[in-house]
Amino acid sequence: EAQVTQNPRYLITVTGKKLTVTCSQNMNHEYMSWYRQDPGLGLRQIYYSMNVEVTDKGDVPEGYKVSRKEKRNFPLILESPSPNQTSLYFCASSRTMNSNQPQHFGDGTRLSIL
């Protein structure tokens, strides 16, 4: 089954404790992206990757890092989490970033930073 898998689904942690949210897709997609969803703001792009070793900032990259060492994986790293990063996070992938390609979303990761 084609899917985007995120882990963990839920995490409560404390300020300053490094964490990583993993994202894996099994569709051999080139393009992957991270979004955060906040009430009244919709989804905002954090980082995206056009292919292996090619990443770039989205609209709200501050406080986040990503890497793309393999095509299937695109982890999101919070080196020193802060309470304003409490949010619902989604990973997405598509075959390419061509406008005709649909994006496939994971089920989301709810992070609470205390």
Added chain:
Amino acid sequence: GDSVTQMEGPVTLSEEAFLTINCTYTATGYPSLFWYVQYPGEGLQLLLKATKADDKGSNKGFEATYRKETTSFHLEKGSVQVSDSAVYFCALIQTGGGYNKLIFGAGTRLAVHP
């Protein structure tokens, strides 16, 4: 910059009522337009799309027409069901110029009662 504006929710309807969720956009060039749906506890799923002016996207009884003259992409359904209760996101994608990005509206929550 490019942006998407949706009507604020929640929208509350009785089963079999007619649904309209308004969406307007601001963009340079000729973006592709999308509606995504998010059911409780799940990620976003592509509902329908339109890639050029006057295109009509349709799926599961939902329809939306790409209106370039009014920069709109309103979502409609003739008879809603309880199972349509979800959050609906309008989005556009602008490609080209070496920078590709999916831009979302804030989302509109739909609640359908029996």
